[in-house]
Amino acid sequence: MCPALTMADASMDVAVFGGSFDPPHVGHVLALSFLRGVAGFDRAVVVPVFAHAFDKELAPFEHRVRMCEIGFSHLHGVEISTMERLLGRPSYTLRTVREIARQHPEWRLRLAIGADVLADVHRWHAFDELVELARPYVMGRRGVNCSGAPPPVLPEVSSTEVRRLLRARGSESARAELERLVPRGVLTYISKFQLYG
Numbered sequence: 001m002c003p004a005l006t007m008a009d010a011s012m013d014v015a016v017f018g019g020s021f022d023p024p025h026v027g028h029v030l031a032l033s034f035l036r037g038v039a040g041f042d043r044a045v046v047v048p049v050f051a052h053a054f055d056k057e058l059a060p061f062e063h064r065v066r067m068c069e070i071g072f073s074h075l076h077g078v079e080i081s082t083m084e085r086l087l088g089r090p091s092y093t094l095r096t097v098r099e100i101a102r103q104h105p106e107w108r109l110r111l112a113i114g115a116d117v118l119a120d121v122h123r124w125h126a127f128d129e130l131v132e133l134a135r136p137y138v139m140g141r142r143g144v145n146c147s148g149a150p151p152p153v154l155p156e157v158s159s160t161e162v163r164r165l166l167r168a169r170g171s172e173s174a175r176a177e178l179e180r181l182v183p184r185g186v187l188t189y190i191s192k193f194q195l196y197g
Contacts, residue, residue: 012042015112016100016134018093020056020159021048021064023166023190024071025181027114027157031139034153035112036077039137043077044112045100049091050084053125059195061085067190071183092125097134109134115141115149157181166196 015035021028035041048064058064061082068080083099084091093111101109111134118138121127140149143156162181168174178187190196 011106012108013040013110014100014104014107015039015041015044015110015137016047016097017044017112018047018049018096020052020058021046021068022056022058022159023064023067023162023182023186023196025157025159025162025186026183027141027154029071029075029183030154031112031114032072032075032078034139035137036075038153041077041110041112043079043107044075046072046078046080047084047096048080048082050087051089051091053090053092063189063193063195067186070185070189073185094124094126094130094133097130101133110137111135112137112139114139114154115144115146115152118144118146118149163196166190 017028017032017035019028032044032046035044046068048061048068049058050061052058065080065082072078072080081100084096087095087099097109097111100107111130113136115138124130138148138150139154140152141154141156142152144152162178165174165178165181169178182190
């Protein structure tokens with residue numbers, strides 16, 4: 001859950017950055033750095049999905065949360081929330097944002113998304129309602145040419161490709177590519193728990 005606020009924390013601009021984080025990769029790290037350092041958000045709340053609304057098969061929630069904690073620990077003003085575990089199945093972003101707004105009515109919320117998500121928003125649960133609560137803050141991504149996408153600020157990194165490389169990490173070329181795409185601590189964690197084998 002989001003921690004209790006002090007008086008100094010009132011009336012902040014907060015980016016809600018949800019996703020599978022299966023696993024967290026350099027695109028996620030750069031997105032959070034951009035949100036905090038360039039876009040000027042006071043805080044970013046990372047929300048790993050508990051039960052994907054599109055029925056995607058995911059690594060266990062606890063592992064994905066821990067990998068986010070490890071991968072983003074060096075980023076000031078970024079917190080990891082496990083609230084979706086408490087909000088029912090499937091995980092709808094609208095439910096999550098409503099709960100954050102309920103807990104922190106003084107926060108000005110924006111939904112941080114990569115431009116690649118724009119093509120899927122018609123499939124999201126009650127997206128129009130969500131936009132009223134937390135207007136999207138779209139980050140352009142290389143290789144994504146959706147209508148309305150801003151210029152790219154994020155690299156072209158695919159979680160699907162990262163998982164493919166993890167399955168092939170016996171090869172030297174796959175290991176070299178993974179060292180470029182996945183935070184070192186996350187790679188160590190994946191090896192320790194033999195994830196994505």
